[in-house]
Amino acid sequence: MKRISITVDEPLARAFDDLIAKRGYENRSEAFRDLLKKELAKEALMNPEQECVAVVSYTYTHGKAALSRRNIEHQHAHLDMVISSMHVHATHNTCVEAVIAKGRYDKLKVFCENTIAEKGIGCGEINYLPIDEDEQRD
Ligand code: NI
Secondary structure, eight states, X not given: OOOOOOOOOHHHXXXXXXXXXXXXXXXXXXXXXXXXXXHHHHHHTTSTTOEEEEEEEEEEEXXXXXXXXXXXXXXXXXXXXXXXXXXXXXXXXXXXXXXXXXXXXXXXXXXXXHHHHSTTEEEEEEEEEEOOSSOOOO
């Protein structure tokens, strides 16, 4: 660990402390580390070749067999990226699926965006997590 200190104005310090309390951080260092990691992850995704894991999640109406079949076909067509998928029967009418895929950001982005653009998908979200096989950051 390396110690760094920063200076901010009073209103920003208060807002930061409010955020820390609201999110349940134990201290400023933990909160600041998370903010910094989030910015570094965003910066990493500026590189289209960045290796990532993506989590694509979406809802759709139960009983849409054609959509289910298209989703499965789409995943089979991208076996090189899809690691896992999960289906949850959220209500009698709503299904939730989460697909985890790994690969280069530019290729993953196309796969993920096409997944949630499929006709019949309710709401969809994509979360990209840059990964670095060589470096470990805590
Ligand atoms: Ni279901």
